[in-house]
Each structure stands twice: as structure tokens, then as C-alpha cells.
Amino acid sequence: MTSFSARRVRADIPQLNRLIYDRPITYLDSASTSLQPNAVIDAMSRYYQLRHANVHRAVYQTASEATAAYEGARESVAHFINAPGGAGEIVFTKNATESFNLLAKSWGAKNLASGDVVLVSEMEHHANIVPWFQLRETTGIEVRFIPVTDDYRLDLSRSEELMRGVKLLSVAGMSNVLGTINPIGELAALAHRHGALIAVDGAQSVAHSATDVVALDIDFLIFTGHKMLGPTGIGVFWTREDILHTMPPFLGGGGMIADVRTDGYTPANGPTRFEAGTPPIAEAVGLNAAVHYLEGLGMTNVTRHEHALAADALSRFDEEFQGRVRIIGPADTTDRGGVISLDVEGVHPHDVAQVLDQFGVCVRPGHHCAKPLMRRFGLAATVRASYGPYSLTKDTDVLLEALGHAVKMFG
């Protein structure tokens, strides 16, 4: 086991040196986007300073270096999630949302027909809901929702009934609102027992825990670079090679073709079939550096560190606020990550966040792109604090101090 020190991670992240209103920044918005270590920023700078060229086209030296860097990122990402077919199974997109659109509009449009069911859950991000509704408009599929229990877990008590007619089960590895970690292995077995495939929204989970697509026995995995210490502008879509090569192209243009004639075109094989136009090359270089950085930290260490921070924070709200601050998420810290949604009695989340900002505390107020979940619990919005590998107990201390001020001010 490598030794892990959050303080050492902090030293690598320049933004954590910023002062906000003369106070050190308290960054608690990693579920929205993570901060970047110098390893990522420098890799991207070096790429732009020395090696920038378009990929897959020219034969000159820097062009082959850029291509090698871009394809090298595919290798790293494949290794990171243990893709059985290696780099050929990794498609780079713009973000997790685009990856979901690729899943729905390519695989979904080809394989789903009227009456087929896509089963998602009430705790999904809009990215795993809206593309299915869009597909419903053109194909007549049914979009069904796994309910969420009062203690913020998936309600699988009627799973046999829920699975009727399901061709695809598509769920989050970890809720971006509740912090709930879903039993993906169990859900994969359930889906396969009913002849369905399973897609996992790893936007939250991949950044915070080791993800092995073979061990989980899943069919699709979707995640994004900027929540895992990487840059914005790059997302990942993984599926097994035998599925990928049957999927029709998604966006059309240069780079995704084998041939274009005046009477039609032939799409390329492999992941480039889904990467029309100049891809996010610098972003792939940054993502590669982020993956190496996370591997250096050890994902088990990251998980353990964030879990400890969440458990400590969860134990302190009740004592500190005597029930005036309610946790919207599991109280039980098993299968729970470092995302903590709060409802402050009598104070609107935007007002809470505004007061917190004056303490240099960065949290996210709002519906977190999960409106069905908000409706399920009768909320318009929550205040969400979320941890990363660079977070410290000190961040929770400042959060509690600032929350105390908000409660007093609006009390």
C-alpha cells in the first residue's frame, strides 16, 4: 500500500493556495468539478508548448508525438478501469453527458424498439434521464424508474417486477446528491439474469473508488475527466469490443470515417468511429496525467480518506445544530461517499451558499441536475458539500463555522 497524505496532495494543487476575501479557500465542490494538480496542468502546458499537432493525420515528428500522446491516454484509461479489450474499447467524448447521448443515440437507437424498457433510478443525474426521454420520442421505449427509499437507497424490493421488459439498466455508481453508493455488482447480476445489459454512470464513483469493469461485470461505463483531477472537455465511454463494433456512428464528420465517396461513406472501426472532428488532444494528455496521479495516490487510499472525512462530518451536524441542519442522504456511513447534501431549516440554499462564500467556502446550492430526486423528497434544492483527495477535516471545521453563521443570521 502506498502511503497517502492529503496534505501532500494539497501541495500539488495551486488553486488551494488562493485566498477568498482574505481567507484560505475551503473547496467543498469536488462532486461538481475537482481541482487539478500541477502534474495535470504541466502535462497540458508542455503539450501545447512543444508537441501540439493534429492527430491521426500528418507524418511529421510532432504529429506522431501528438498521436502517440492521445492514443497513450486511451491505454492509461483502459488500464485504470481494467477494460478487458484494452485501449480499443475507450471512446473519448466531450463529457459524461455526451457519453450518455452516445449510448442512447447509437446503441439505444439501434437496439431498442417500442415497448422496450430502459430502467434508471430516481437518483439519476439528468444526463442519465433526458437522453432516454429523447429516445422515447423517436422509438416509443418506456423509461422506468427504480424508486428511492426513505433512507436514500435504491428500493430493489420489487426488482423482479421492475425488470420486466428491461433491455438496459442504467444507474449511477454513486449519487451526486445523496452520496449513496449503489450495489453495482448486484445490479449487474440482476440485469444479466433478465437478459438486459447494464450501464454505469461513473461520473462520481470513478473519481473516488477503484473501478474494475470486469469484476463488476458491467457492459457500459461512462465518466468524465474534470471530476477526477483532469481537465474539462473530455469524457469517457467504455463498452466491450463486441458491443462497440456493432454500434452505428454517432456524430458524423472527419476522423470517424474509413472512406467517403460522392455516393456515401464507410465509418471507421474502433473508437475513432465515435470521435468525429479533431478530438480533445490536450485534454486527453491532461486526463492521462490525472489517471497516473490517482494511481500514484492509490484509489483505495482515496476512498478511505474521503470516507473518513464524510463519516466525521456526518457525526458533527446533529451535535452542532440540534436538528436544524438535516442531512439529505444516508445516515449510515456504509456504502456512502464524500457527498453531503444539507437542508438548513428556514434558510434557502442560495442564501446559505452566499453566507458560506464569505468564509471562502465553495459549495453548490441547487437541484444538482437531479430534479426527479428533489421532487421525491419534496425539496427545491439543497446545499451540497463534497470532498476530494485533497480535502481535510479543517474544511469541515470551516464549513460548520460558516453554517453556524448562516443559521444565526436567518434564524
Next chain:
Amino acid sequence: MTNLDDLYREIILDHYRSPRNRGELEAPPAVRVEGFNPLCGDEIVVYLDVEEGVLANIKMTGTGCSISQSSASLMSAAVKGKPLDQVRATIATFKELMTVHESTLAHDGEPARVDLRALGELAALQGVVKFPVRIKCATLAWNTLVQGLDEAVA
């Protein structure tokens, strides 16, 4: 916390805790309009009774942050019972207040161009312009009111 005190003046907190003109009017005859801020989920329903060129009555329901709710409450108190031309003038002055950039505020914190006396208690909302992301909270009720007036006189 100087900035915060600018934003959350006592009068704003008072209107947030005890909103004026809460409730509904029977529509019709009243005009009913909904305002919505999809980004933060704030919503407001405004009911207007316009009689012979006068905004005879105004009621509101809705949910939102202290800025959106207090702005709605302050607005209702400022326009209720007023002739429509005066209502529109108040709206124009308020909108101007919301577009005044911080740098144009005079040293004593008073906006240079806006006649604050015309705004009365509404002037308490001037601190909002220092927090650009909150301006949409303050203007939600006003935009909804404009829509309602347009419908009432259509």
C-alpha cells in the same frame, strides 16, 4: 462580513420573514402570471387586479431565496394601489438600480444615477448589484409583474 450586510439588510430579512401581500386573487377577474428561474428553481405566481388604470390589488405566492422573496414583497408594497404609469416608472427605476455597476456607486454607497427617493424601501436591494449572480433573484418578481401588466392591458 461588510459585503454580506450590504446584501442582507435588516429590511430585506424582515420582508423575507414576514412577506407582504402573500396569497391569491380569484383569476379571472384577476390576471395570474407565473415566473420561474429554472437554474435555481425559484418560482413565483403574481395575481393582479387592474381597475381603471390603477393596480388596485396584488397578491403573490411562491418559493425562493431571501432575495427573490423579499424583492417580491417589497415590490408588492411599492406598487399596490398605484396608477399604472407610476407602477411602470417604479419598475423602470428598479431595473436601472439592478443594472448599475458597482463602480458607478458613489462613495457613500448610493448609486449615482438612480433616484433612490423614488424607490423608498426598495433601495435596500441596491446591495444585490455587488453579487451579480443574485440579480436574477431580485428581478424575478419584477419581470413577472411586467408580464402580468402586459396581459392585464392587452
